[in-house]
Amino acid sequence: xxxxxxxxxxxxxxxxRLRTMIAKGTYGVGDRVPSVRAFSQQLRxxxxxxxxAYRYLEAEGLLESRPQSGYYVRPxxxxxDGLHPNALKQAKAEPIPQEAIDLYLRILQETRRPDLLQxxxxxxxxxxxxxxxxxxxxxxxxxxxxxxxxxxxxPPGCEQLRVQIARRNLQAGLEVSPDxxxxxxxxxxxxxxxxxxxxxxxxTVAVESPVYIGALQVLEHLSLKILEIPAHPVHGIDISTLxxxxxxxxxxxxxxxxxxxxxxxxxxxxxxxxxxxALLAQRQxxxxxxxxxxxxxxxxxxxxVAKSWxxxxxxxxxxSFSKELAPGYRIGWIIPGRWHQAVLRLKTGLxxxxxxxxxxxxxEFLAAGGYDQHxxxxxxxxxxxxxxxxxxxxxxxPRPTKILRPRxxxxxxxxLPRPFDAFGAYQLALESGISLTPGPLFTSRxxxxxxxxxxxxxxxxxxxxxxxxxxxxxxxxxxxxx
Ligand SMILES: Cc1ncc(COP(=O)(O)O)c(C=O)c1O
Numbered sequence: 001x002x003x004x005x006x007x008x009x010x011x012x013x014x015x016x017r018l019r020t021m022i023a024k025g026t027y028g029v030g031d032r033v034p035s036v037r038a039f040s041q042q043l044r045x046x047x048x049x050x051x052x053a054y055r056y057l058e059a060e061g062l063l064e065s066r067p068q069s070g071y072y073v074r075p076x077x078x079x080x081d082g083l084h085p086n087a088l089k090q091a092k093a094e095p096i097p098q099e100a101i102d103l104y105l106r107i108l109q110e111t112r113r114p115d116l117l118q119x120x121x122x123x124x125x126x127x128x129x130x131x132x133x134x135x136x137x138x139x140x141x142x143x144x145x146x147x148x149x150x151x152x153x154x155p156p157g158c159e160q161l162r163v164q165i166a167r168r169n170l171q172a173g174l175e176v177s178p179d180x181x182x183x184x185x186x187x188x189x190x191x192x193x194x195x196x197x198x199x200x201x202x203x204t205v206a207v208e209s210p211v212y213i214g215a216l217q218v219l220e221h222l223s224l225k226i227l228e229i230p231a232h233p234v235h236g237i238d239i240s241t242l243x244x245x246x247x248x249x250x251x252x253x254x255x256x257x258x259x260x261x262x263x264x265x266x267x268x269x270x271x272x273x274x275x276x277x278a279l280l281a282q283r284q285x286x287x288x289x290x291x292x293x294x295x296x297x298x299x300x301x302x303x304x305v306a307k308s309w310x311x312x313x314x315x316x317x318x319x320s321f322s323k324e325l326a327p328g329y330r331i332g333w334i335i336p337g338r339w340h341q342a343v344l345r346l347k348t349g350l351x352x353x354x355x356x357x358x359x360x361x362x363x364e365f366l367a368a369g370g371y372d373q374h375x376x377x378x379x380x381x382x383x384x385x386x387x388x389x390x391x392x393x394x395x396x397x398p399r400p401t402k403i404l405r406p407r408x409x410x411x412x413x414x415x416l417p418r419p420f421d422a423f424g425a426y427q428l429a430l431e432s433g434i435s436l437t438p439g440p441l442f443t444s445r446x447x448x449x450x451x452x453x454x455x456x457x458x459x460x461x462x463x464x465x466x467x468x469x470x471x472x473x474x475x476x477x478x479x480x481x482x
Pocket of ligand 1: 122185186187188189212214257261262290292319320321322327331332
């Protein structure tokens with residue numbers, strides 16, 4: 001058993017126990033649950049395990065923490081919808097509406113507007129990135145190619161970088177050699193290569209729903225049919241619904257983001273990851289795993305990748321440095337398992353190679369040390385920013401707005417009460433000086449009409465006033481439409 005597994009199972013057991021007590025009414029809405037110290041003594045376990053259980057229930061929306069006071073049963077527990085095989089719809093082949101793609105593009109372009117607070121695109125805040133050290137590495141990388149000339153760095157890509165990526169993957173529970181890694185132009189190219197290697201036009205792929213819009217665009221571009229599997233907002237893709245889907249559809253690949261998915265921020269428990277890998281291995285269906293947020297756990301407890309359970313080389317792992325170091329360098333990677341040769345061929349045909357100088361710069365940056373320290377600082381800041389954004393939403397948005405406080409990443413998924421409409425909220429947010437992303441962009445269907453995704457990486461104290469203004473505008477609209 002992986003060393004992390006036993007403590008993780010324990011906190012889940014404690015969370016289950018408390019959830020049952022709440023369901024049975026031992027603790028009602030507004031009640032304070034036992035203090036961490038009292039509960040850990042009672043259960044003869046460490047306070048940190050109880051804290052993990054409480055934070056887990058907090059993310060589920062069942063508990064809320066009040067500073068200096070403790071944990072309380074929340075008034076509006078979040079009820080994930082549609083977690084039942086009957087919620088499964090037909091695979092969809094129609095294109096994503098042009099208006100949705102245009103709106104997504106507009107939101108990306110809004111990142112150039114200094115008058116807006118950047119809660120829209122899921123980008124890191126440059127103020128939190130080690131820009132000076134990166135600059136030095138970039139200059140040094142540029143100097144280093146003077147000797148060879150700015151030649152192509154043909155696939156599999158920069159060896160020093162692949163060595164560093166292999167080392168970093170150890171923290172995610174994965175032992176791979178640098179030879180198993182191919183560098184890419186960001187994670188999106190890694191996803192494109194993964195689907196191109198295992199599917200052909202017209203095939204159906206299963207994805208968690210809601211899902212990152214970039215992945216939807218890749219699937220559409222490759223003429224693949226999309227089958228959306230409802231995902232639990234805390235645990236990720238619902239495995240029993242997926243099993244049902246596999247029994248009733250011919251599915252050629254499954255895409256998941258187990259560690260802090262975009263947009264819900266869900267974290268799949270290790271037991272689910274192992275179950276998912278085993279389920280797909282049995283049926284010989286490739287699992288495409290997007291781990292782009294995996295390093296951003298708020299607890300400094302880097303979750304394992306699903307690929308670390310892969311005994312059949314059937315999980316394709318995709319990631320990049322875009323969320324934690326340098327999105328504009330476009331440096332990502334793919335670990336394609338048994339599709340290694342196919343991906344090498346596809347990569348050469350797609351764009352010959354990944355850019356030489358940024359690869360070397362990132363390799364130098366990682367080799368110089370200090371990356372873990374940078375990540376620790378980033379995680380701590382994101383934890384605070386997500387919490388402050390969530391507090392502002394709870395304080396100012398109309399009740400009962402529901403939010404899930406994720407355990408990692410910098411994204412917050414918000415559900416407005418009916419009849420609020422996500423597109424209307426997007427317009428009101430612009431009037432309040434905030435860019436955000438409407439929920440319907442995270443599906444190929446007509447869904448998530450009351451949801452919003454907020455990128456909390458740009459939280460600033462000035463955001464408080466703008467959220468207050470947006471909350472006021474939303475409430476006014478509600479009164480006029482009610
Ligand atoms: C889940 C997910 N995968 C992939 C990407 C794209 O990553 P990159 O910029 O490295 O191509 C993003 C960017 O938002 C994302 O959220």
